Amino acid sequence: MATGWAGDNAVQDQIDATVEDAVKRARSQLPQGPGRTHCEECDAPIPAARRKAMPGVRLCVPCQQARDREQGANAGYNRRGSKDSQLR
Template sequence: MAGGWTRDGAVQDQIDDTVKDAVALARALTPHGPSAEDCDDCGEPIPPKRRAALAGVRTCIACQAERDKAVRHSAINRRGSKDSQLR
């Protein structure tokens, strides 16, 4: 169902593009390569099971949890902005 000036499927295309962008960003931020044996932040040993589960891990679970709290995400969906569609 198209609305206004949009073609059929345009809204779904916006959703798909947003998901693809999020997946690409997550893949880019995922560590790769050899894992560290000690945490880069606190120096504590990283458990062998964590190193085996996630290649390229550089932090222990506690330090990674703190890093994850500091991540900010944009609350604005620029592709789906009604203001941009009205202009």
Template sequence: MAGGWSRDGAVQDQIDASIEDEVARARSRLVSGESATHCDECDAEIPEARRKALPGIRLCIRCQSALEESETGSGGINRRGSKDSQLR
């Protein structure tokens, strides 16, 4: 069911595009290869258990947490345009 000037299925296309964008973003952040023994930011030693669990890791837990915290923010483009998403 389309509303206004949109065609049938336009809302689902927007939802699919949003999901594809997020999957591509998540895949681009995956690391691989040999893990560093010391953090690239603070030079703290990275525990062996962390290096084995996350191949290609370059940051200690503290620096990784700080990086992830700084990356969280607005979700980008509001494609849905719902009232709930506009109130955030």
């Protein structure tokens, strides 16, 4: 099968890069530092069980869910895989 300018492992390299980007993005969003007893968005108390399960937590569950939905709407368009990026 003719692949043009693509190398033998081009598809796998693209998959690996996409997965690596997703892992980096997820790790960068993990809470760091000391946790809070009250949500920094709405000031609702954060239960001790949540603070224990998520060290460094800063948001209550409803606020975290809202933030996750907002970020999910903007979730990564794979620029590496688009036809336009290959033409440049």
